[in-house]
Amino acid sequence: MRQSLETPLSKVKRGPNRAQYDAETAFRIIDNTLMCHVGQSKNGQVFVTPTCHWREGEYFYWHGHAKARNIKAPIDDAEKVCINLCQLDGLVLARSAMHHSVNYRSVTLFGVPELIEDTEEKVRQFKIFLDKVSPGRWDALRPINDIEIKATGLLRIKIEEASIKVRAEPPVDDPDDNDWPVWAGVVPLQQQWGPLEQDPIQTELFDTPTPPDAF
Numbered sequence: 001m002r003q004s005l006e007t008p009l010s011k012v013k014r015g016p017n018r019a020q021y022d023a024e025t026a027f028r029i030i031d032n033t034l035m036c037h038v039g040q041s042k043n044g045q046v047f048v049t050p051t052c053h054w055r056e057g058e059y060f061y062w063h064g065h066a067k068a069r070n071i072k073a074p075i076d077d078a079e080k081v082c083i084n085l086c087q088l089d090g091l092v093l094a095r096s097a098m099h100h101s102v103n104y105r106s107v108t109l110f111g112v113p114e115l116i117e118d119t120e121e122k123v124r125q126f127k128i129f130l131d132k133v134s135p136g137r138w139d140a141l142r143p144i145n146d147i148e149i150k151a152t153g154l155l156r157i158k159i160e161e162a163s164i165k166v167r168a169e170p171p172v173d174d175p176d177d178n179d180w181p182v183w184a185g186v187v188p189l190q191q192q193w194g195p196l197e198q199d200p201i202q203t204e205l206f207d208t209p210t211p212p213d214a215f
Contacts, residue, residue, distance in 0.1 A: 005162040020164040039082040071153030074113040091187040094171035095180040111157030
């Protein structure tokens, strides 16, 4: 794994002071986030598809229906996709409307997707994904069948071209506004899973699932 994920394409032009390019920081944000947005171009039209993702080593994975646009089109066109993940950490309330902001962590990845077709590898990756969503749940489930495996497309890109942006600071107002008589600061966002809601068709009580650490 290269130490820096910076390339001419991933180099941040706007707000470079908040940019980072180290792989370990990218890994942490990827692992602590459940959903991403896959951007691609097809016949001159840009499409953005939200989906869940996971990581193993230096590779970023996502899945979908085998004929879905975010699975089929990148393979057919053999072009780079752009994938973004973002975590909102808080609202930044300033003394001036134009200095309001948000604290956040984001990763933008670039790469040409690779289609995973080997059945055993697909099943192994699906287990890794499910363990991220609900640790330890895979072995209790009805085993997946050949029809489901075939109908599910699996793509990955190597994490070697990416930009990271992070804001984690108080408001930055104009010095002349520092004494303006209004509250200023950060409203932190705290996320947590709510009470479990069992499927209403079930009448038997089962062991409750373990929620993931990611959001």
